Amino acid sequence: MGGEYVCTLSPELVQRAKDEINEVPERRAADIEHIRDWLKHQPHINARMDDWTILRFLRGCKFSLERTKEKLDMFYTCKTLCPEWYKNRDPQDKKMRAILELGVVLPLQGYDPMGRKVLFCRWGIFDPKEVTMDELIKSTSMIMDVLMDEDEQTSLVGINMLGDCTGLTFSHAIAFTPAHAKKSMVMWQDGYPMRPKGLNYINTPAAFDTVFNIFRSFMKEKMKKRVHIHGSDMESLYKQVPREMLPVEYGGTNGTVEEIKNYWLQRLDARRDWLLEDEKYCVDESKRPGKPKTSAELFGIEGSFRKLDVD
Numbered sequence: 423m424g425g426e427y428v429c430t431l432s433p434e435l436v437q438r439a440k441d442e443i444n445e446v447p448e449r450r451a452a453d454i455e456h457i458r459d460w461l462k463h464q465p466h467i468n469a470r471m472d473d474w475t476i477l478r479f480l481r482g483c484k485f486s487l488e489r490t491k492e493k494l495d496m497f498y499t500c501k502t503l504c505p506e507w508y509k510n511r512d513p514q515d516k517k518m519r520a521i522l523e524l525g526v527v528l529p530l531q532g533y534d535p536m537g538r539k540v541l542f543c544r545w546g547i548f549d550p551k552e553v554t555m556d557e558l559i560k561s562t563s564m565i566m567d568v569l570m571d572e573d574e575q576t577s578l579v580g581i582n583m584l585g586d587c588t589g590l591t592f593s594h595a596i597a598f599t600p601a602h603a604k605k606s607m608v609m610w611q612d613g614y615p616m617r618p619k620g621l622n623y624i625n626t627p628a629a630f631d632t633v634f635n636i637f638r639s640f641m642k643e644k645m646k647k648r649v650h651i652h653g654s655d656m657e658s659l660y661k662q663v664p665r666e667m668l669p670v671e672y673g674g675t676n677g678t679v680e681e682i683k684n685y686w687l688q689r690l691d692a693r694r695d696w697l698l699e700d701e702k703y704c705v706d707e708s709k710r711p712g713k714p715k716t717s718a719e720l721f722g723i724e725g726s727f728r729k730l731d732v733d
Contacts, residue, residue, distance in 0.1 A: 427454070427473035430574045435537070439578050444485040453480055457490055466710035467498050470703050478570065478577045482615025493615060495705075500613040502704040503717045504605060506556040511564050511697045513690035521561045522690065524548055525683035529569050530667055530676055537579040538619050539569070540667055542682075546589025546627075550597040559606060565686055567700070568693050570616070580617025584663050586672075588625040595632040603633075605721045607640035621649045622662050 429447070431439065439445035454476045461469045461476075469475075476490075479497070483489035501508045512518060526548055530540045548558060570576060610616060623630065638646065652658040656665075656673065668674025669682060676682075690697070707714035 427477055431578065435575060435578060438537075439481070442484075443481055443578065445481065445578075446485075450477070453485060453487065456487055457494070460491055461494065464495070466705045466707065467495065468703055468706070469494060469498060474571075479615040481577050482617060493613065497613040497615070498703060498705045499715050499720065500605075500609045501701075502707070503715070503720060504609065507560045507563050507609075508704075509701050511560060511701065513564060513687070513694055513697065517557065518561060518564075521548070521553055521557055522564075522687060523683070524553075525679055525686075526558060527562045527565055528679070528682045528686060529565065529573075530669070530682065531685075532667060532676065533575060533579070534582050534663060534667055536582075536619070537575060538582040539573060539576045539579075540663055541581050541583045542669070543583065543585045544589075545585055545587050546591070546594060550593045555597045555599070555602050559602070564690060564697055566614075566616075567697070568689055570614075571693075571696070572689070577615070578617075580619040582620040582622070582663060583618060584622045584624070584659070586624050587627060587630045590627050590629045590633070592629045592632070595629045598633050598636070600636050601721065603636045604640050607637065608721055611642055611645070618645065619648060620662055621645070622659060623649075623651045624654065624656070624659055626651055626653055 427450075429436070436447065440447075451473075454473050457476045457480065458471055461467060461471060476494075479490050479494050480487075483493055513522060524547055525544070527541065527543045530542050534540055610618065623634070626634075634651075638649075641649075650658075650662055652662075665673055666675050669676055670678045677685075705715075707716075
């Protein structure tokens with residue numbers, strides 16, 4: 423979406439935005455302008471200045487102007503301090519294409535009964551010897567960024583995540599280090615204007631607990647309450663994600679995994695220039711007023727947890 427924001431929400435969703443996140447249509451333009459003006463006065467941030475990008479951050483912060491400023495600064499800072507996830511995001515790069523072709527992370531068509539986008543993930547289908555965790559996270563960030571740019575409802579209602587852990591082994595667990603967990607949780611919780619509303623896991627093998635316990639140690643309390651581990655109980659899952667939302671292979675009627683994957687490959691190809699251009703939006707720590715931020719300060723994991731029990 424370029425320049426000026428045009429609302430695509432239904433009247434019901436406009437009302438929800440008022441009730442749930444303090445969005446007042448009459449004040450929206452002034453709030454966006456306030457944040458844009460603030461960004462122009464930040465010598466260290468090169469940000470996207472269009473209405474839509476700023477509005478997404480306002481929504482992610484329930485229209486608190488101060489929190490929006492903090493989150494925007496954090497978003498561009500994380501992007502800069504994680505070049506392994508945010509540089510060279512080319513969907514046509516040979517290695518990246520092969521990873522995207524696996525379909526590890528796929529937003530499903532439509533929305534669940536609460537209006538949320540369902541993000542379907544298959545954490546055990548890649549080979550950790552062939553694909554590094556950084557490459558996998560980069561491929562996920564590409565899909566998420568395109569989804570959030572293109573899907574207005576998601577910016578308001580948020581995401582319901584469904585992780586199928588079939589095939590997850592201890593090699594996956596070892597590849598996903600505490601440093602990855604800390605970085606991704608800081609990025610998602612403090613940097614993204616995302617509203618993760620549910621985390622559902624199915625087919626969870628022993629290795630899952632190891633990975634998940636690391637993750638959990640960096641989760642905010644409200645996130646911990648949104649976790650549902652269903653094991654192999656599909657009836658329990660359907661209470662959180664209705665059956666018809668799921669791909670055909672999972673007993674649903676929402677397209678095959680292959681069709682959903684091809685849809686997202688097409689979306690990424692269509693947005694290739696945008697993804698490549700996106701890396702220039704970042705921070706220059708040498709220009710930050712006060713003290714520059716460092717990876718150690720933001721993602722340092724010393725002292726966050728003592729010993730990891732793998733037994």
